[in-house]
Amino acid sequence: xxxxxxxxxxxxxxxxxxxxxxxxxxxxxxxxxxxxxxxxxxxxxxxxxxxxxxxxxxxxxxxxxxxxxxxxxxxxxxxxxxxxxxxxxxxxxxxxxxxxxxxxxxxxxxxxxxxxxxxxxxxxxxxxxxxxxxxxxxxxxxxxxxxxxxxxxxxxxxxxxxxxxxxxxxxxxxxxxxxxxxxxxxxxxxxxxxxxxxxxxxxxxxxxxxxxxxxxxxxxxxxxxxxxxxxxxxxxxxxxxxxxxxxxxxxxxxxxxxxxxxxxxxxxxxxxxxxxxxxxxxxxxxxxxxxxxxxxxxxxxxxxxxxxxxxxxxxxxxxxxxxxxxxxxxxxxxxxxxxxxxxxxxxxxxxxxxxxxxxxxxxxxxxxxxxxxxxxxxxxxxxxxxxxxxxxxxxxxxxxxxxxxxxxxxxxxxxxxxxxxxxxxxxxxxxxxxxxxxxxxxxxxxxxxxxxxxxxxxxxxxxxxxxxxxxxxxxxxxxxxxxxxxxxxxxxxxxxxxxxxxxxxxxxxxxxxxxxxxxxxxxxxxxxxxxxxxxxxxxxxxxxxxxxxxxxxxxxxxxxxxxxxxxxx
RNA sequence: GAUCUCGUAGCUCAGCUGGUAGAGCAAUACACUUUUAAUGUAUGGGUCCUGGGUUCGAGUCCCAGCGGGAUCACCA
Numbered sequence: 001x002x003x004x005x006x007x008x009x010x011x012x013x014x015x016x017x018x019x020x021x022x023x024x025x026x027x028x029x030x031x032x033x034x035x036x037x038x039x040x041x042x043x044x045x046x047x048x049x050x051x052x053x054x055x056x057x058x059x060x061x062x063x064x065x066x067x068x069x070x071x072x073x074x075x076x077x078x079x080x081x082x083x084x085x086x087x088x089x090x091x092x093x094x095x096x097x098x099x100x101x102x103x104x105x106x107x108x109x110x111x112x113x114x115x116x117x118x119x120x121x122x123x124x125x126x127x128x129x130x131x132x133x134x135x136x137x138x139x140x141x142x143x144x145x146x147x148x149x150x151x152x153x154x155x156x157x158x159x160x161x162x163x164x165x166x167x168x169x170x171x172x173x174x175x176x177x178x179x180x181x182x183x184x185x186x187x188x189x190x191x192x193x194x195x196x197x198x199x200x201x202x203x204x205x206x207x208x209x210x211x212x213x214x215x216x217x218x219x220x221x222x223x224x225x226x227x228x229x230x231x232x233x234x235x236x237x238x239x240x241x242x243x244x245x246x247x248x249x250x251x252x253x254x255x256x257x258x259x260x261x262x263x264x265x266x267x268x269x270x271x272x273x274x275x276x277x278x279x280x281x282x283x284x285x286x287x288x289x290x291x292x293x294x295x296x297x298x299x300x301x302x303x304x305x306x307x308x309x310x311x312x313x314x315x316x317x318x319x320x321x322x323x324x325x326x327x328x329x330x331x332x333x334x335x336x337x338x339x340x341x342x343x344x345x346x347x348x349x350x351x352x353x354x355x356x357x358x359x360x361x362x363x364x365x366x367x368x369x370x371x372x373x374x375x376x377x378x379x380x381x382x383x384x385x386x387x388x389x390x391x392x393x394x395x396x397x398x399x400x401x402x403x404x405x406x407x408x409x410x411x412x413x414x415x416x417x418x419x420x421x422x423x424x425x426x427x428x429x430x431x432x433x434x435x436x437x438x439x440x441x442x443x444x445x446x447x448x449x450x451x452x453x454x455x456x457x458x459x460x461x462x463x464x465x466x467x468x469x470x471x472x473x474x475x476x477x478x479x480x481x482x483x484x485x486x487x488x489x490x491x492x493x494x495x496x497x498x499x500x501x502x503x504x505x506x507x508x509x510x511x512x513x514x515x516x517x518x519x520x521x522x523x524x525x526x527x528x529x530x531x532x533x534x535x536x537x538x539x540x541x542x543x544x545x546x547x548x549x550x551x552x553x554x555x556x557x558x559x560x561x562x563x564x565x566x567x568x569x
Numbered sequence: 570g571a572u573c574u575c576g577u578a579g580c581u582c583a584g585c586u587g588g589u590a591g592a593g594c595a596a597u598a599c600a601c602u603u604u605u606a607a608u609g610u611a612u613g614g615g616u617c618c619u620g621g622g623u624u625c626g627a628g629u630c631c632c633a634g635c636g637g638g639a640u641c642a643c644c645a
Binding site: 006007008009011012059061062063064065066067068070079081083084085102105106117118119120121123125139140141142143144145146147148151152153154155156157158159160161172214215216217257259261262264265266267271273355415416417419470472474475486495496498 | 570578579580581582593594595596597600601602603604605606607608613614636637638639640641642643644645
């Protein structure tokens, strides 16, 4: 296959061949032993210290008989100084003059060995005594420049390219790497918090026969051997509860969930939720636990409990406010939902401009009112508690009011980040609630839950009182890393699959009898498919090709008209 | 799924009421042994997303498609 290479790519490929011709393997197999990272060179600077480090060559500045560049490794960048006489101590200066000056390019991986020193301008640098080519880069990276004040020029910003080629984004945009390092630190801090308390990290099925535990459209697949439909999980809740039935005191899982729904800046078809279930606890305990956990995460991962998100400052250090759903709606609409009928709620929702329809039950109506008028108001971490029973089919009824449930959601910056219950463990009530969902489904609510009979059976064997909590990891990471879109906190966000032009196949051209040395030029001259070539007049092809040959000064025999006629048969 | 908007050099972007494409950086060549957005001089580089249409003439106007982004709907 012939690729259309840019002039810069051709230069790099030629450099690759020239390196080989000089006996330098551009992709050597041997380990390059590293004794320091760029960060260590700076943090543990000692004049004259011998270091060996490896990374990408960035921003080469050729000064004649000496050159400066930066070497970028996983920890950052350090300047390197390459001087003819140091790198070529003998008479033969060709390594510097040819290899360093002409055959190395921006983005190449190299290893260097040398002593640390500080330049006149005060920058810690490696005075290179030996340089090893570790891997040639055949495509030029986008060049991003930064001045002394930290202003960035010509940034690589196109979101499509950044997400499709995250590997390039990571190399070139420093902040991107920071976000993902923080993401891992956040996850590690959570894990550490749970493990310290003796809770067990578990794995439950991703491929499920019944997509339960949440209301969402699943991705459907098929198991060939069993000849049954299977679903990618939309939640793992029901499996973790089965484990509580089985006798574990506390289990948690970082669950990759899949939902076949819209994609936007806060939704990706696959996303991560951490779910934890702890036996003998209730949702009050879980609020304290969640609050402590988030504080721990902030301290461990960010070294602060005060987080900047856009214009807003979010304080995880102060106690989180706790507001009931009823209070919240009363506060922001003046309407008291207590004891109201479905008709009354319907009328009120309609009166404040919410689009309503007949499929909506009480729970849905309350949820809509809250979503429209209240949700956005809670910028600081706030627990919204005591949701109506219709909205929460897996949650235990409130101990003081059977129309409510013992549920809370944690709101941060007006968005739901965590959701928790005193889990419903009465199997008879649970069955009734599932049936209620079924009737909602019949009314046309396509998000109502499926009934999982095995889950009900497990409940019938007895589940201890348990509190469970789920937290949207991607969303939490967004808030803690000051990113407005989920795509920025996922390495490879879902994108429409990219189409690669397969390009012309030289073999097809050769099959027509076109000389091998001509095939490439026939394609470049514009006949990029066999069909196109055959559709053209032989005389025109003949003239075009010989014109092309002359223009590009090709040292191959001109084509004859009879030859061209032969190809067209 | 709907509406708006964008697609020009490797990257970031100009290109007015239609007249056959520009800049900076990157590349190439030369100069320069402590520079740092290095500098100076010179050179090369484009299917203006694709396909139609209007026009003497389309990067520019119109239509359709493809691909992004934003807003909305759904959802976490």
